[in-house]
Amino acid sequence: MASQPDVRLATLLDLPNLTPTKSALDAKYDTYQNPLNSRYCSGEMKYIFSPRNRFSTWRELWVFLAESEKELGLDISDEAIEQMREAMQIQDYEFETAAIEEKRRRHDVMAHVHTYGLAAPAAAGIIHWGATSCYVTDNADLMFLRDALDIVLPKLAAVIQRLSVFAKEYRDLPCLGYTHGQAAQLVTVGKRATIWIEDLLDDLHNLEHARDRLLSKFRGVKGTTGTQASFLAIFKGDHAKVKKLDELVTEKSGFVAASRSTTQTYSRKIDVDVIHALSSFGCTAERVGGDIRHLAMFKELEEPFEADQIGSSAMAYKRNPMRSERLCSLGRNLSNISGAAEQTYKSQWLERSLDDSAIRRITLPESFLCADACLILLNNISSGLVVNKAVIKQRIDLELPFMATENVIMAMVDKGYSRQDTHEEIRVLSHQAGAVVKQEGKANDLIERIRRTAFFEPVLGNLEALTDPSTFIGRSPEIVDEVIEFDVRPALEKYEVQIGRIADAVGELKV
Template sequence: MERINTASVTYNDVFQNPLNSRYCSNEMKYIFSPRNRFSTWRQLWVYLAESERSLGLDISDEAIAQLKQNTRIEDDEFEIAAIEEKRRRHDVMAHVHTYGLKAPAAAGIIHWGATSCYVTDNADLIFLRDALNLVLPKLAGVIQRLSKFAMAYRDLPCLGYTHGQPAQLVTVGKRASLWITDLLDDLHNLEYVRDRLLNKFRGVKGTTGTQASFLAIFKGDQEKVKKLDKLVTEAAGFEAAEISTSQTYSRKVDTDVIHALSSFGSTCERIGGDIRHLAMFKELEEPFEADQIGSSAMAYKRNPMRSERLCSLGRKLRNFSADAEQTFASQWLERSLDDSAIRRITLPESFLCADACLILLNNVSSGMVVNKAVIQQRIDQELPFMATENVIMAMVERGYSRQETHEEIRVLSHQAGAVVKQEGKPNDLLDRIRDRDFFKPIIPELQTLIDPSTFTGRSAQIVDELVEMKVSPALQKYADVLESVKDAELKV
């Protein structure tokens, strides 16, 4: 391996997380960025100082003004904080020091009565909320696009598959309705954890969750301590703080949020897998750009790379659930720090992964190509076998024995199957039926008995009902946002 000069390392000399460099939106990356993290800490210190001052603590107007004027951490301050953290081995105190240099009048009251988790945990809850608020409209946009696709192909017959084998016909739109149904569940799950999160702010709880430090500051006035908790919670945009916490908010909150994200990841892999199978059959194709190369060797190929990437990222996303569960379960008593390093990875990456999946789903659902001729060809190959039940019923209606008719059909079906499987020829079962005198009574209506549209049941109506009864109400709250949602472009 080439040895590098570590003193002159550049961006291209170090590992880059592909979620950051290839797959995600700038909006999601910013939520979990160092600037947003430390600027949010500063905003939380402003909320604390303003609330403490409103409840009678001696904090000057000048101190509040300086704090509010410097909530955004500037580039040069990162180095100051890094030097201080290396010296103190404590990230929060390093930033208290750095903020105090910008707001000297407030240097003595920043973080008054608080423990580190006041900023770290409350900030994480803010990031979870904001990230969910970014994910939800994107998911609604995907559901809207797939619903339009389902409606456009609500009555186009295609082969259904059970056990990986051709089964009773469905429609292209009906199959898409399965994806929509699962995504609606994901939408509801994510809305639930977001709404629940709004009532689980950590607030001001002190070092072990007893609020003892704040009770001391306010000379034993419990009502002021409760009011302080309420003021800070409302200032941060939450509806309520959790009543009982330890030094941290319960890591079960993380678990529930990531469960919802991981469940969405499962949906992504499921949808991506379906599209890949249909692409393999040449029935459906994802968007393919004019200059896109499918293979470096096989120029004719149109690989479903978007759906493959969706499966890959969906698989990664659904595996974050185990990390969250194990982190929650491993916490000791009022606090242990073995959660810190893994949460710095798991929380951002789970949302970055979900964001990347939504970009892919948006892109794919905006330009899927339905190959009607191939679909019809595959129907023609299999439908004669599926129509045998209709033929039997029609013969029985004319007074023929069901058992005798079944035996006639069985023999002809096996003969036609052998032609298809062993000789590679088209399915000739209908010709065999036409040539068999036994079936003369139903020959005039044979074409009607094999009309594909008569084999799809209520597929079209099911699509209509799903869109009307479930999709439309679910998307109503996102109506304003959906008007401006654009087709997502992939970076690579």
């Protein structure tokens, strides 16, 4: 990734018919702004897909090409290389020059070849020597995918780390489990968090795999249809030099290897695989956000809420789970982007067709911007989850007597009583208690009914132990410990330093 300048110039100069003027820059409040860019994402992610980074990376690739061609014997002067290096970072005024040239030529790459040549006149005749447009556009896109994954992965690791701390803290706090949306056997607050952690770990591994594979799939120096014919001509039929040129540029660009066979472009299958991993993470984001919203509805769990935050313009008492709702919304959008990548790959014709261009300008940046937004939210939410223990206990007290009936039945059988007879006694008392809860709105008094029934006298001395919530959570605490020790720790070890930096920054986030 080209170095990021200390400027804050927002430019729309990707369009061939736009010349930057003061009025154009002043009109930002009259022009649609993508909310991913204006509201939700980090500056570092937005910079990767910015015009400045795009065109500076093109120049970087032209430098790599010229350097490598010179190393292999082509007549390129030291002065040309030096001027190219000095002008590698595109300057503000050059955007206007390139926009005017693109409007004239209707070709973005040639417009920037011309603009770069003005900044490095000694190199004007050798910039882009032997290359096709996709040398810069496609190789740059692969570099952006790599660099964007390098931002996503540590942020995801930080979310997993935060949730692991949360899970450890509440590893043995019983709470209602739910199946079919109904109260079921108890789990713990920490155990439920490990479900989210396991899914996020899968996302981490998927994205790591996508990045590792990407590093060996550089497009490199392949020519117009992937045959390297132009470079073979330049090097007078020397196949070894053409292969070496490809290797040199690939290495300078920070990749392990290049694809052996490409068309004019790198295979759009690569986009599919990367965006699949991102879209899968989007599904996880919506799932986690949905769980938190349900628990907030029950008042068991709440996301962070700032001192001056307003939950509702009309209802001042409300504490809406707006971060989790936004997370669900963005996660849903991210999970749907994979379809566009699939359709683009399937629609390519033979050695190339340009119907992939406009859609990839949207799907590639937006998939990463959306993932970045989800990760900012997840880091913020997981940094301040509020557990309402009193509400959790209240909800357990409402349901646990019914769940404890199996323990009571087993204890009676252990004392020599008939299971069927005990079941019938419990059934009658349970329906009576259920009517009190549902029709009269009172507390669940099933345990008191059992205490007052002579039939259950053999187990009354042990009734408190039979209804202790901690006896209903199974191995939940141990599962939390095992997930953290055997799944989380090995996966996050490589991100330890980056997680620390993110932890320092999250406290300052206003989401």
